[in-house]
Amino acid sequence: MRRSRKFISMPIVSLEEGMQIGTVRGLVVDPVKMEVAAIIVDQQGWFREQKIIPFSKVRSVGSDVITIDQSSNVQRTISLPEILKLMKERVNPIGTRVVVENGTALGVVDEYYIDETTGKITDLEISGKFLESLFKGKATLSTEHVRTIGADVIVVKDGAESYLEKIEGGLQETIQNIKEGTSNLWESTKQRTRVISKNIKDKYEKAEKTVSGEEQTPKSAARQPEASDNQIEPDPNLDVTGQVEIKEEDILPGITESEQPQDKNPNGEDTGAQNN
Numbered sequence: 001m002r003r004s005r006k007f008i009s010m011p012i013v014s015l016e017e018g019m020q021i022g023t024v025r026g027l028v029v030d031p032v033k034m035e036v037a038a039i040i041v042d043q044q045g046w047f048r049e050q051k052i053i054p055f056s057k058v059r060s061v062g063s064d065v066i067t068i069d070q071s072s073n074v075q076r077t078i079s080l081p082e083i084l085k086l087m088k089e090r091v092n093p094i095g096t097r098v099v100v101e102n103g104t105a106l107g108v109v110d111e112y113y114i115d116e117t118t119g120k121i122t123d124l125e126i127s128g129k130f131l132e133s134l135f136k137g138k139a140t141l142s143t144e145h146v147r148t149i150g151a152d153v154i155v156v157k158d159g160a161e162s163y164l165e166k167i168e169g170g171l172q173e174t175i176q177n178i179k180e181g182t183s184n185l186w187e188s189t190k191q192r193t194r195v196i197s198k199n200i201k202d203k204y205e206k207a208e209k210t211v212s213g214e215e216q217t218p219k220s221a222a223r224q225p226e227a228s229d230n231q232i233e234p235d236p237n238l239d240v241t242g243q244v245e246i247k248e249e250d251i252l253p254g255i256t257e258s259e260q261p262q263d264k265n266p267n268g269e270d271t272g273a274q275n276n
Contacts, residue, residue, distance in 0.1 A: 001113040001122055002061065004094070012041060015059065016070040024066065027114075028052065028083055029121070031091045031149035036119040038083045039066070041074055052077055052087075061116035091151050098126055101147065101158045106130050109154065110138060124154070131164070139164040 004027060012021045025042035029035075038052040057073040058066060068074070077084045098106040107128020112121050123140045131139050145160035 002116050004112050004114055007039070007061075007066075007114070010061075010064070010066050012039070012053070012066050012068065012074075014069070014071040014073075015067055019071070021068070021071055021074055028086050029091050029093065029149075030086055031089075031151075034121045034143050034146065034149060036114055036121070037086055038080070040087075050077055051075060052080065052083060054080065054083065055119035058119075089151060091149065093121070093124060093149060093154065096150070096152065096154050098124065098128075098141070098154045098156060100156055100160060104130065104161065106141075106156070106161060106164070113140070121149075125167070126164070130161070131166075137167055139166050141165070 007024050007027060010024045012023060013019070014021055022041045022043040024039055026040040027036050028038040028040060030037040036055050038054050039058065041051045041053060043051065051074050053068060053074055057068055059069055060067050077087065093109045093112045096109050098109060100106060105128070107126040107130055109124050110127050111125040113123040113125070114120070115122050121143050123142055124146070125138055125140050127138045131137070141156065141160060141164050145157050145163055146154060147157050148155040
């Protein structure tokens with residue numbers, strides 16, 4: 001494929017005569033067939049009649065020169081009415097607005113690409129606000145998605161915007177792939193977020209159950225101190241009674257032996273005297 005601008009000023013050489021016929025002045029586009037119908041020849045000299053070469057008569061389009069078999073392939077425009085009509089219509093994709101059938105404006109054509117062998121227009125290079133909203137730079141669209149090439153507007157089929165290919169450093173990627181990649185990234189992000197959220201929730205519930213279990217533990221279940229904890233076992237050989245001195249005066253203080261009561265019978269008689 002070659003850009004249309006690359007054709008301009010290329011030398012045209014006749015192989016039979018071995019001479020340069022002229023240079024490329026312009027291209028005649030057939031909007032219905034979406035192809036280059038003819039090459040406009042820029043001949044040397046003044047007041048020369050404008051001539052064209054039907055693209056079907058082009059032998060090859062090289063990197064530097066366009067060749068034809070013989071100079072007779074260069075014809076007068078008046079002898080080719082169909083091409084003359086196209087020249088009068090002046091259909092040129094460059095600078096033409098691109099609109100989708102649904103009414104969406106994609107942008108403006110900056111360039112178009114041509115198959116050097118067949119002359120078919122293969123792609124349109126587009127720029128505009130719609131593309132700037134998706135990515136920086138320009139994009140190409142295959143003419144497979146073009147419905148009509150008009151003098152003022154190029155109409156593309158519904159959904160054609162999904163087949164735009166961005167041009168950035170030689171890298172071409174369709175908008176559809178960009179959307180799919182973004183969707184996959186979003187789904188992956190959501191999945192990771194769900195996993196992280198679940199892990200946090202599980203840890204929180206586990207911690208909550210642990211705290212709740214400690215609060216509900218009954219006191220009876222608490223650990224009882226064992227006999228060995230801070231307790232001293234009694235010594236069986238220790239005589240604690242010998243360490244205690246009991247005194248009568250400590251028990252009934254203020255009462256002497258003489259004041260102790262004597263046993264008497266019911267009649268008031270001293271029982272001690274009777275026993276003697």
